[in-house]
Amino acid sequence: MPLTAQTLLDRPDFKLQRVSGSPKAFRAPLSWALISELPDPRPYLDGGEIVLTTGSRISGATTSWKQYVGRLVDSGAAALGFGVSSYYPEVPEPLAGAAREADMALMAVPPETQFARVSRAVADGIYDERQKELNFAVAAQRDLTRASLSPYAARAIVDRLAKAVRAWVLLLDHQGSLRAGVSAGRMHLDRIRIDLPRLRDANAASSLSITVAGETVGLLPLVVRGSVRGFLAVGRSTPLGSAEQSIVTTAVSLLAADLHNARSVLDVQRRNRLAVFQIAIEGDIAMATATAQTLDVDFxxxxxxxxxxxxxxxxxxxxxxxxxxxxxxxxxxxxxxxxxxxxxxxxxxxxxxxxxxxxxxxxxxxxxxxxxxxxxxxxxxxxxxxxxxxxxxxxxxxxxxxxxxxxxxxxGLLRHLNTDQARTWARTLLAPLTEKDRNSKIDLRHTLRTFLAHNGQSDASATSLGVHRHTLRYRMGKVAEALERDLDDPSTRAELWIALQLSDQL
Known part of the structure; x- marks a missing residue:
C-alpha cells in the first residue's frame, strides 16, 4: 500500500490530529515531504507532497489562508501538516475552512513532534514502498519468464500478466484476431480493433492509451524484425503504476520474442515446403514424396x-x-x-x-x-x-x-515456342534489362510486363504499378534505352511480350 496522510495519522507516536479532509483526501499517495515557511512554496512542489509549516510568515487574514491553500492545490500538494506552536497555538479557523473547501487533508502537528521526524518517516515509507514495488516487479517478471518457457507460452504469459497487474489482457495477431485473453476483456474486442491501424506502422507511436467503457486500456504493438506482428491490450479501471508498467513491458518483450521464435520456425517450414514444391514441378514425384516425409511437409x-x-x-x-x-x-x-x-x-x-x-x-x-x-x-x-x-x-x-x-x-502459342532456341532468344533479347535490374532498385522488367499487359496504356499501367504516370514514362524511357528498341512499334511489343513469357519458363 502506498504511503498516505492516513498512514501518518495512524502512527500513535506522532500524535497527529485530523482537522479537515475527506477519507479520499487522506488516502492520496504522498510523494515527498516539504518543510517550508514560505507563503508561496509552489516553486518547490512537483505534486503529491505533504507540506509541513507553522504558518509563521503568513498573516492571520482569511484571504491569506485561502490564497495559501489555493497555491498548494494548484501545485498538486496532497496534504498539509500544521505545526501548533506559540505563534499559532491551534490551527487557525480560516485555514481549516479553506482546507475543508478544497478537500485537502489537513492535520495538526503537536509541538513535541518534530517536522524532521515526520519528513524522515515519509522518506522511509516511500523507500520501503518502492522496494516492495521493485521486489514485486522482479518476482512478476521472473514468473513471466518461466511462463515463456511453457509449451503454450503466449497463453501462459497473458494469464500471468493479468494476475500480476490485476487487469484484463488480450493478445491479438497483426490482423486483430484474438490469440489469447481473459474473458473479461473479450467484450471490448470490436472497440479495440478500431484503433489498431494507428499502431500497425512500425514508425508509429510505441503505444496508445484509450478509454473503453470507463476503463483505461493500453495498446502496445509487438514488433518482430521491424514489422508489427501483433498487439497487447491491457485494461482496468485505474491507471497502472510504474512497477506494473515495467511488468507489462517485460510481457511485451517476451511475447515479441515468442513471435520471433515462431517466425523463425515458420521460415524453416516455408523453405521446406518450397523445396518439396520445386522438386515436384521438376517431375521427380518419388523424390518429392520422400523429401516431404523427411521434412515433415504434407504432400x-x-x-x-x-x-x-x-x-x-x-x-x-x-x-x-x-x-x-x-x-x-x-x-x-x-x-x-x-x-x-x-x-x-x-x-x-x-x-x-x-x-x-x-x-x-x-x-x-x-x-x-x-x-x-x-x-x-x-x-x-x-x-x-x-x-x-x-x-x-x-x-x-x-x-x-x-x-x-x-x-x-x-x-497454345507459347507451348509451340517452348524450345531451347526460343528460350535462348528470349534470354538474349531481355539481357540488357536483366543487367539493369541487378544494379537498380527499380524492377524495369516488371514495369515492362505491366505496360505490355495493359496494351501500352499509361494510366492503367501506372495505376497497376502504384506509381504516377510521369514515373512510368521515365521508367519506360529507361527500358527503351536499355533494349535499344522503339516501344511504340507493335512488332517490338509483340516480341518483348513473347520473350517475357518464355523467360518465365527458364
Whole structure:
C-alpha cells in the first residue's frame, strides 16, 4: 500500500490530529515531504507532497489562508501538516475552512513532534514502498519468464500478466484476431480493433492509451524484425503504476520474442515446403514424396491442381499469411509455398469446392489474382506448371480474378515456342534489362510486363504499378534505352511480350 496522510495519522507516536479532509483526501499517495515557511512554496512542489509549516510568515487574514491553500492545490500538494506552536497555538479557523473547501487533508502537528521526524518517516515509507514495488516487479517478471518457457507460452504469459497487474489482457495477431485473453476483456474486442491501424506502422507511436467503457486500456504493438506482428491490450479501471508498467513491458518483450521464435520456425517450414514444391514441378514425384516425409511437409497424393497467386508490392506478407492459414486449403491438405515475393504457389488435390476456396482467397486479399490448372497426374506437373505460369503472366485480368484450367489450355502459342532456341532468344533479347535490374532498385522488367499487359496504356499501367504516370514514362524511357528498341512499334511489343513469357519458363 502506498504511503498516505492516513498512514501518518495512524502512527500513535506522532500524535497527529485530523482537522479537515475527506477519507479520499487522506488516502492520496504522498510523494515527498516539504518543510517550508514560505507563503508561496509552489516553486518547490512537483505534486503529491505533504507540506509541513507553522504558518509563521503568513498573516492571520482569511484571504491569506485561502490564497495559501489555493497555491498548494494548484501545485498538486496532497496534504498539509500544521505545526501548533506559540505563534499559532491551534490551527487557525480560516485555514481549516479553506482546507475543508478544497478537500485537502489537513492535520495538526503537536509541538513535541518534530517536522524532521515526520519528513524522515515519509522518506522511509516511500523507500520501503518502492522496494516492495521493485521486489514485486522482479518476482512478476521472473514468473513471466518461466511462463515463456511453457509449451503454450503466449497463453501462459497473458494469464500471468493479468494476475500480476490485476487487469484484463488480450493478445491479438497483426490482423486483430484474438490469440489469447481473459474473458473479461473479450467484450471490448470490436472497440479495440478500431484503433489498431494507428499502431500497425512500425514508425508509429510505441503505444496508445484509450478509454473503453470507463476503463483505461493500453495498446502496445509487438514488433518482430521491424514489422508489427501483433498487439497487447491491457485494461482496468485505474491507471497502472510504474512497477506494473515495467511488468507489462517485460510481457511485451517476451511475447515479441515468442513471435520471433515462431517466425523463425515458420521460415524453416516455408523453405521446406518450397523445396518439396520445386522438386515436384521438376517431375521427380518419388523424390518429392520422400523429401516431404523427411521434412515433415504434407504432400497431397493422386491427381493434383497447381495454382499460382500474386499480389503487387506492399501486399506480399498478407498473401502468404492468408494462404497458409486458409481453412479450406488446410482441409484439402494443400501444399502452400512462397516461391518469390508476392507469388504464392499451391499444390492441391481436386475436390468439391477447391476452386471456390482459391477464388475466395484471391478476393480477400487486396489486388490479388491467380491462375489454377485442371487436375493433372502428378507425373505431368512440370507441364501443368509451365501452362499455369504462362496464363498467369499473359492474362493479368482484374483484381480478385482466378483464371481456370480452361484458360490455361488456350495458351497454345507459347507451348509451340517452348524450345531451347526460343528460350535462348528470349534470354538474349531481355539481357540488357536483366543487367539493369541487378544494379537498380527499380524492377524495369516488371514495369515492362505491366505496360505490355495493359496494351501500352499509361494510366492503367501506372495505376497497376502504384506509381504516377510521369514515373512510368521515365521508367519506360529507361527500358527503351536499355533494349535499344522503339516501344511504340507493335512488332517490338509483340516480341518483348513473347520473350517475357518464355523467360518465365527458364
Amino acid at each position: 497431397p497424393e493422386g491427381d493434383l491442381r497447381v495454382a499460382v497467386l500474386g499480389v503487387p508490392t506492399g501486399h506480399e506478407a498478407e498473401l502468404i499469411d492468408h494462404a497458409e492459414r486458409d481453412h479450406g486449403l488446410r482441409c484439402l491438405s494443400a501444399l502452400v509455398a512462397e516461391r518469390e515475393k508476392g507469388r504464392v504457389v499451391v499444390l492441391m488435390p481436386p475436390a468439391e469446392g477447391d476452386i471456390r476456396t482459391l477464388e475466395s482467397l484471391v478476393r480477400r486479399i487486396p489486388r490479388a489474382r491467380g491462375a489454377v490448372s485442371d487436375p493433372t497426374p502428378a507425373a505431368q506437373l512440370p507441364e501443368a506448371w509451365r501452362e499455369v505460369r504462362s496464363v498467369f503472366s499473359s492474362a493479368p485480368g482484374t483484381a480478385g480474378h482466378l483464371a481456370h484450367g480452361s484458360d490455361v489450355a488456350t495458351a
